[in-house]
């Protein structure tokens with residue numbers, strides 16, 4: 001692309017395209033970065049820069065870029081039957097195969113799928129599903145859902161309400177009624193003198209306190225991301241999730257795991273439930289389900305929920321034109337085939353994951369790094385003003401952006417949330433590419449320290 005073409009595209013973009021999660025006035029001045037190609041763990045921008053994508057697009061390109069099979073499958077399905085719905089007692093072959101495949105892959109008795117186009121829509125669906133579940137069992141008052149402050153469950157009205165992002169709540173009058181939040185498990189900022197394991201129990205018992213305060217007869221469900229992604233990759237201590245599960249069982253509150261990031265190998269297990277050893281009643285999936293090649297998400301729910309919906313639920317008054325879209329289903333199936341046949345998840349668990357963890361931990365010796373977090377192929381570096389204290393920068397977010405921009409200059413895409421540098425590479429990243437990632441990250445940390453006069 002010539003410089004002129006690029007400037008023209010940027011001008012059109014500024015004039016006509018409202019970007020998600022962006023200060024669009026600032027972006028219009030700066031000019032959008034336009035990506036033009038991807039292969040494996042790399043993407044190329046319109047300037048011809050080759051960038052190592054340590055963020056897998058947006059936590060989603062698990063099998064890496066440029067897998068031709070996925071395009072071929074989409075093309076075949078489009079040619080044969082581009083669309084048919086799953087309303088009116090109909091469906092399509094790939095849709096059926098995908099629901100059976102997901103029932104087999106997901107842990108325990110999560111044997112039932114409802115298809116959506118995204119993670120947000122999956123969580124939107126879940127909110128209605130859990131309230132309906134209790135209402136048809138003569139408990140219409142059991143409808144409050146408990147989420148967590150700073151959680152992220154998407155951008156639809158229900159998704160953003162279940163999530164706990166204050167900035168999102170401030171726009172559009174959220175959360176909607178009947179959704180409350182407890183504090184998230186974030187030992188670095190909140191753990192005080194407790195060990196992470198002790199703290200995990202303390203953080204989980206906030207759920208119990210909240211259920212008792214609200215009355216268990218009023219609480220429909222709890223929802224959480226096993227690892228909190230968007231806020232900065234908060235990886236809870238091992239003790240947290242089993243305790244959450246115990247509490248949900250004790251008070252008969254449905255346990256919803258939002259596995260949109262963790263699902264499909266991100267932790268080195270197929271699902272974070274297997275990583276932490278918990279069994280959810282309902283699960284939201286998206287992102288890695290298609291490795292981001294095509295929009296698709298799903299709600300997986302267990303036999304108990306399915307039985308109530310079947311025997312008492314009546315007609316489900318919910319659905320999307322593209323629920324179970326055959327092309328999306330075919331691409332998701334092919335993506336799962338690639339993950340399974342190439343043993344990509346096993347490789348992360350046994351080889352590249354441990355190697356990434358070891359190399360990422362090494363960055364903990366850097367003067368800017370206050371905490372290193374990593375689980376399988378997802379992690380973060382918490383940048384701090386003083387390594388000896390678990391305290392944030394006074395003005396949060398400035399240093400993170402600085403480090404992110406330095407990384408980009410070195411050909412590495414990292415994301416920053418406040419001053420956490422986030423890591424979530426394609427699962428196919430090789431040892432050599434991990435070395436490149438770590439060298440470039442250290443370079444960006446050095447650049448940042450220099451700029452700060454440290």
Ligand SMILES: *Cc1c(COP(=O)(O)O)cnc(C)c1O
Pocket residue numbers: 059117118119120121152153154155225229230258259260261286287297
């Ligand atoms: C990305 C994300 C969502 C929302 O998914 P979309 O496909 O963007 O709607 C929901 N939950 C979690 C944990 C996510 O990371």
